[in-house]
Amino acid sequence: MAGKIGLNVTQICLPRECTEDEIIEEVLKLNEDPRVHGVYLHLPPASLTNKCILYYTPMEGRTVLVVGGEGPLGVALQCLMQRRGMVVLHSRRSSEVLQKQVCTHRCMRAHTHIHLHMMSGVGPLTAALRMQNVVQSSSRWAQGQQYRPWTLRSLKLQPLSPVPSDIEISRAQTPKPVDQLAQEIGLLQEETEAYGRTKAKVRLSLLDRLREQPDGKYVLVAGITPTPLGEGKSTVVIGLVQALSAHLKLNSFACLRQPSQGPTFGVKGGAAGGGYAQVIPMEEFNLHLTGDIHAITAANNLVAAAIDARMLHEATQKDKALYSRLVPSVNGVRRFSPIQIARLRRLGISEIDPSALMPQEVSSFVRLDLDPAKVTWQRVVDTNDRFLRKITVGQASTEKGHVRETQFDIAVASEIMAILALADGLGDMKTRLGRMVVGSSRSGQPVTAEDLGVSGALAVLMKDAIKPTLMQTLEGSPVFVHAGPFANIAHGNSSVLADKLALKLVGEDGFVVTEAGFGADIGMEKFFNIKCRASGLRPNVVVLVATVRALKMHGGGPNVLLNAVPCHHWARGGRGSVELAQAVKQAGSQPSHFQFLYSQETPIVEKIRMIAQKVYGADDIELSPEAQAKIDYYNQQGYGKLPICMAKTHLSLSHLPEKKGTPTGFTLPIRDIRASIGAGFIYPLVGTMSTMPGLPTRPCFYDIDLDPVTEEITGLF
Amino acid sequence: MAGKIGLNVTQICLPRECTEDEIIEEVLKLNEDPRVHGVYLHLPPASLTNKCILYYTPMEGRTVLVVGGEGPLGVALQCLMQRRGMVVLHSRRSSEVLQKQVCTHRCMRAHTHIHLHMMSGVGPLTAALRMQNVVQSSSRWAQGQQYRPWTLRSLKLQPLSPVPSDIEISRAQTPKPVDQLAQEIGLLQEETEAYGRTKAKVRLSLLDRLREQPDGKYVLVAGITPTPLGEGKSTVVIGLVQALSAHLKLNSFACLRQPSQGPTFGVKGGAAGGGYAQVIPMEEFNLHLTGDIHAITAANNLVAAAIDARMLHEATQKDKALYSRLVPSVNGVRRFSPIQIARLRRLGISEIDPSALMPQEVSSFVRLDLDPAKVTWQRVVDTNDRFLRKITVGQASTEKGHVRETQFDIAVASEIMAILALADGLGDMKTRLGRMVVGSSRSGQPVTAEDLGVSGALAVLMKDAIKPTLMQTLEGSPVFVHAGPFANIAHGNSSVLADKLALKLVGEDGFVVTEAGFGADIGMEKFFNIKCRASGLRPNVVVLVATVRALKMHGGGPNVLLNAVPCHHWARGGRGSVELAQAVKQAGSQPSHFQFLYSQETPIVEKIRMIAQKVYGADDIELSPEAQAKIDYYNQQGYGKLPICMAKTHLSLSHLPEKKGTPTGFTLPIRDIRASIGAGFIYPLVGTMSTMPGLPTRPCFYDIDLDPVTEEITGLF
Incomplete structure (x- = not known):
């Protein structure tokens, strides 16, 4: 039971010679600690003065149990307490018994160990008398741990025309305090860590708490032929989530990558969406975020x-x-x-x-x-x-x-x-x-x-970086920002953990919209064959941004939405994406038949060839001698079963950025092959891919400024 | 008035065509916004239904004023409201009038602008009727902005013997939630930005709010002949503040530098103090902190x-x-x-x-x-x-x-x-x-x-980095962590801003204890001649750690505490530093006569010579040709009046690390001279100083680990 509902089992221990005042202070502290759901207090009879009893009175949702005896009943009670998630103050002997059991229930991520030295206990009768109370309060607490329906309050948008700059739009909207947003989407207070007023990290213990909760629908937004400025997909993701949550009143969550500061100060500018489909405050999103x-x-x-x-x-x-x-x-x-x-x-x-x-x-x-x-x-x-x-x-x-x-x-x-x-x-x-x-x-x-x-x-x-960051859209819908690998030189998708947390939070009928970087030939292919393989998740719907081509390829399966669906989220926010949201909702209700493009067992060369032929439309691949030697080495080291992460230009389906449209009749040259054994993939280098962008003659930092009096930022866009 | 007490003057504006429901929603939002201290609502008479009036009812400490008319009385009322810090909903015309005045009162750091388009107003009588209410509530609010006495709750320490490792001690203590600590030391809710549960950035608007508040006593802890491990001073600072606050019950604040991650993973380990005189949680202090x-x-x-x-x-x-x-x-x-x-x-x-x-x-x-x-x-x-x-x-x-x-x-x-x-x-x-x-x-x-x-x-x-980070000691006393320049190759002192904020917060009878890096010859000399010159602050007491030498030199002035005072803070926490705290309290009550070692007008060469002779005990200095050429160049560029930041080894009073004790009969060689024009100092290079440490054969990262289940960190010490 404890394992399932994630109760806190903690041992709080006092030194043998502690005074009554010290015990009271300890208990008062426990009462104030939101992670403590009850106290099972094992004390010498002498300390059971009226003053003590007064302080031990249960607070709402928590219980202080005064109990004693190290005989069979005492131990049995302690075990029960433990299963109910009580905090147990007890003697050294039973401490050891519990210690073992505690180790089997490791859902108590945030707890503190303090070792206990106590004197003799009180009689078992005292314990029995308070039992009912304990059970009631722990059951109340356990209910609080269950899935909580959302009470999301949307933020009103009043789009202006012409559409102002991104930072002006972002600044004109007052975001909800992030703790309020967290509460609206059913997060417990102890599951968030605020970073300022508008960002919060979300603890992974949420996955334990909602283990039994069915996932929501998983929607991928992918694109084709991006421009060098990369606009489009993030804005669609945000607009779609604004439409789903603020207009169709469906639980929904956007999952985005954290942008690199390189492009922010280089050519591209911000990456928080654009126009009336943005994550706010956009400067927090684009700058240090939470430091990951x-x-x-x-x-x-x-x-x-x-x-x-x-x-x-x-x-x-x-x-x-x-x-x-x-x-x-x-x-x-x-x-x-x-x-x-x-x-x-x-x-x-x-x-x-x-x-x-x-x-x-x-x-x-x-x-x-x-x-x-x-x-x-x-x-x-x-x-x-x-x-x-x-x-x-x-x-x-x-x-x-x-x-x-x-x-x-x-x-x-x-x-x-x-x-x-x-x-x-x-x-x-x-x-x-x-x-x-x-x-x-x-x-x-x-x-x-x-x-x-x-x-x-x-x-x-990396201990804090692993927790996704919660933010919100212009219309107050929740957004996870987490991880930010580029899609051309890495696998280009936001984190598995953010998607998993969001799928639990939205509930069975909700939607999680996540984004694959650059074109479908790289971001989406890697989403399917690398990210989904790692996560075990399967998409229910795929939204393709921009013109639709012959793209029901990469393992087929999920419902590909034909975007004849017009979107005006940039100028109008969520209201401009309602049609798309309805189409996604409709598609999400249909069954999907996802399958991988290749099996992990397929030899490295064959995996590369399948991607080149079936996804890029190449006639064949051509391995350099270095690439061939690396493949032999990786096979020998036992890395042959890893999936493939192609490092290829995002500006063409082929390796040549200037080849637009759907090129045919080309052989894909594999210059070299590397391996990310920790990440778990082999990455072939196709043509020349730079892993370090440069600054243009006039980088966008020329426009970026801060008013030292109002603290307002200008020039981020 | 508004300028002095920092009232919030904000314009909230609704579109001309908004409905009654939309107005009500807007007003409800304002009621929930802690930054809003009152609402001056300018509405068409038609919307003054009962329902509206009901919602407009003042909440505690805030006022909604329904007022109208764009004639002279209306404008006069609006101006009054503005001076009282009211939120004003008003017509476009008066918006422009106010806009100008708003620009003259820029104390409202956290506010939001939304532009207003409204129809005609209601009569001035309605306004006058509600006036008294507005004045009362804004006066209540203004009181809340004044200095708040502390209600600090100390954390009990039960030191063990032998003393466990630093991280074990840190982990055994549960820190107070940082928002509770902030409240205890008189910070307003809107003045802090939490970063997780135990760290918060403090906004500089505090300096505006407490502008009229006298500063507390300013205590410098400096050292002499540090070991390469640098232990000592931080621990004294923390032990002293624990003693002052938890045992003598005096408001007090520690100001420390943020440690570099270089030493943390290299040789030195953590820098959060040690033993029972630490900043907690020490791992948060030693790792990314708040990303500065x-x-x-x-x-x-x-x-x-x-x-x-x-x-x-x-x-x-x-x-x-x-x-x-x-x-x-x-x-x-x-x-x-x-x-x-x-x-x-x-x-x-x-x-x-x-x-x-x-x-x-x-x-x-x-x-x-x-x-x-x-x-x-x-x-x-x-x-x-x-x-x-x-x-x-x-x-x-x-x-x-x-x-x-x-x-x-x-x-x-x-x-x-x-x-x-x-x-x-x-x-x-x-x-x-x-x-x-x-x-x-x-x-x-x-x-x-x-x-x-x-x-x-x-x-x-750098917009967030400029806000100091609030943490706490093992006994729950407040600590600012901010900036961390090395003392040998930079000026080696924590931030001016943290000291200034802390001096306001502790109040006239309180103590702020700050630390100068490495030995008194560099950290303390730079504290006096660079930091104090920049800040305008003057120390009341100086505590010298380790054996006392002839050190009443650098400009003399403040009371130098002869540390015959025994300290046991490492083993016993604040209780072990009570004698020191009493000595500091005593010294702080005496007048101090601070003066700089040199005037800024003194020529560069003379300034360097004065430091070399009066602080290091050198016979003279010897300038390399490069150094002489740089001095000529800096004089020509108008940099001659900047103070001097010597880059010198911290292991000897001379330029030779092996010369221990009080060396005499040496000439200090000035190899080169550089200038930090933004920081505002000239820095002569004495001998060879590396600005990049190296890793030893066995760096301390070998011992550092994280339990992925309990999330406990080991090996930071």
Whole structure:
């Protein structure tokens, strides 16, 4: 039961010598803590004064239970309490009993452990007398944990003509306080973490609470032949959700990617939609948001610094010196850290006493022996900085001549971004971060982030980034903003977790509208074959933005909406998309027959060929010798079953940006192939794809300004 | 009146054709908006139905005034309402009248403008009848804006022995919800922006509200001879504040720097204090906090990308092409942006019609003519990445051979960090960002961030970073965390703004304890001569950590506490620092006679010599030819009056880290001199100072891990 409804089972423990006042204070604190649903208090009879009892009086929805005895009844009661999610103050002995059971109910993400030392208990009769009360209140609490119907209040829009600039429209609308929005869509108070007044991170514990809740309808918005400015799809997503929620009064949620600051200050400007179909406040959406991309940058560059520092240290130290530094004696004791024990396991060394390793084992433990020419990990910045496309590092005298050519990518191209977008929980993200391959050793073995000892730190840096950010549209409908991989050089879809949370929140009859980047040939193909494969989710409806072509291809299945449906969301907001919303609603009620384009078991070359032929319309593919060699290497390393993430221009179905329309009669050249083992895909490079955009002569930052008195921003559009 | 107490003057406007229901909805929304203190409603008589009147009934502390007439009385009433901070719904005509007046009262930081179109009004009698009510409620509201006495609730500490690890201690304490803490210390709800449950940014509007409030006592904690691990001072600051607030029951505030992630994952570990004197949750303090350093990194690197891209564009385009790109024709109109007009002014060009510039003017406008060898701006990362100490950029073929040697610094060494720490408001920060010198032209003229057109974007990127972050100590006392410049390579003090906000909040009898980085020779000297000069604040008490030496030097003045006072805050929390707190309280009650070590008018060389002789005990200084040439250049550019920020090792009073104690008989070599014009100081380089730390063989990330189930972090210490 506890596992199912996500009750909080927590042990609160007081020191043996604590005074009555201290106990009271502790209990008062519990009463104020929204994560505490009841207190089961095990106390010496002497402390049961009137004053105590007064304070222990149950608050609304919570219970303080005074109970005692360590005999069978006492333990039975405690177990019951635990199943009901009570907070238990109890003796050391029963603490141990509970500890075990607590470990089997790990839905209590936010709880605090404090270890307990208590004296003897009171009699079981006292306990029995209060039992009914406990059960009632915990049952009330359990009801509060169930799915909550929405009470969404739409924001009125009064569109002006001509349509003002995006930032003027955004500023003219007052967003609802984000805690109010969260309450309207059925989030519990403890499930959100506000970041300012208009953004909140949503905790993943929601997935536990609503585990039994059926998903809503899953709608994909994809496009074809985007312009270099990329407008269109996000605006359709937002307009559609505004129409569904504010006009058709259906629960609905938009899921969008967080934009990179590169384009924001470069050519494209903001990415929060446009006109009367926007996420607001658009400047919060376009700037730092809740810091996820910054966290990715920090994590990515910690790996990079660790790689170069490690190569230098290995090159300048003997095995023994390396070993004594990597496993130092602390107060006379040498011990492997858990991350190091994991590496020993991978090396097949079962010994965990540092002094017992054989010299050969020491050597293989301390030497990653990374080949500088085979480091595939790059540094990143979230800025369009073209001068970092190819650089030489290590030129200071302190690096003793260990120079190396490398590059910076834009932060959203980092494998860590792809992992954030594909992970289905904190544990999964941590595992993926650990298995990221950063290069290979001189003997050809892959070297991972875990080998570098950095995987725990990466998970720590990313612990908040994994929670999607809740915002709202101009009409007050909810939006998740989470992850932002580019679609040409990465898999181009917002996060699996945001979609999953939203599908639970909208309820069975609701709609979640998510977006695949760039054209259907890349964003949508990757949505189906990479994102859906990772998430296990299947779309019910696909909306194609712009002219419709022969696109019922990628595994067929979901209902493709023929967009003869006119949309005026840009000029009119949700009201302009009501027809589309009705069409989506209609399509969502029909069964869909989704299937993947290829099976994971298909060999790498065949998978690439299927995408090239069936999606791009190529005659065939042509592998460079490098690409062929990589395929052989990946097969040998056991990576052959990973899905394919093509890195291809988004401006043509082919590899040549200038070939518009539906080109035929071409052979797709595969220049090279790389692997994102943590993210879980193989990515072939088709033609020349830059992973670092540049700034134009007149970047949009020329127009961006801040009034220091009103704090109003101008020039973001 | 409005200007002084910060009343909200807002115009809410409805479309001419709105229905009664729409009006009611608008008014209901206003009633729920905490920023709205009253509504002055100007309506056609027809809408004054009973239903309307019912909804317009004043809520507690707010007033809805139904009033009309555009004659003299109507306008007079509106003006009165405006002075009282009322929200005014009124006709278009009076809207214009008010608009002007609103512009003269810009204390209403958080308000929203919506433009109004209304029909005729009701008679003035109706207005007069409700007048008294309005005045009463606005006066109630004005009272709420005054200084609020604290109601701080301390958290109980039960120190264990032996003392557990820092993260265990931090985790064992449940912090108060940050909104509760904010309320306890007299912050208004609208003055905070929560970031999660335990951190909140505090808005600078507080300084307006408490302008008339006298400052508390200002206490500086400085140290001498720090160990490379830097422990000591932060812990004293926190222990002292815990003692003052939780044990002596005096209002007090700690002001600390945000730690760089470089040391956190490198050698030092966390920087949130230690033992039972910590800021909690320590992992939140040590990781991304509220993203300020990330914002600095993004802003700093945008400048860097703009520099290299601009040099490339100037090198590859003729004047005409540059001009047509920099000032493009949009819908047939060419216009300079405000940032470009500012540049024209600096060039002495008064023309603002792009087509009217002479060819020579076009050329000087489009060409910054930056000398690649004289670019002083560096890129930054907040990672200990030694391989970026010296690099070559621009090696990709797309950069056409424009390679250049440069370097990355650690993010906290960025001039933008120094600006954040020294700015006294958003306007001041923006001005400083614009005047940052990034290098010089081939003709020797300084080139600024504003010349690059990027100053507005920088202010936008930094708009949230300028608000200090509120956290708490283990005993629940308030802490501001804000800015984090290193003290050896920068000025090493937390922000002026955090200190100013805290001094207002603690009230006249309260204490603000702030910290200067590293030893008194650098952190404290810079506190006096740079930070105090910028802020106008003067310390009342100085606490020196560690053995006391002959340190009543740097301008003398404030009471130097002889630390014979034993402290046990690490093992016992605030209770262990009560004696120190009493000594500080005593010292704070005595008058102080602060004076600067040097006058700004003193020539650069003399200022450096005074610091070297009077603070470090050097016999004299010795300038390299480069240093002498720079001094001549800075004097010529008018930078001679700036204060001095010595970049010197923190491990010795001299320039040689190995010289311990009080070295004498040495001459201080000044290798080079640089200038941070935006931050406002000249910084001489003494000996070799690295601006990028490295990772050791076994960085502390080996110990850092995250339990994906409990979300508990281990290994941060």
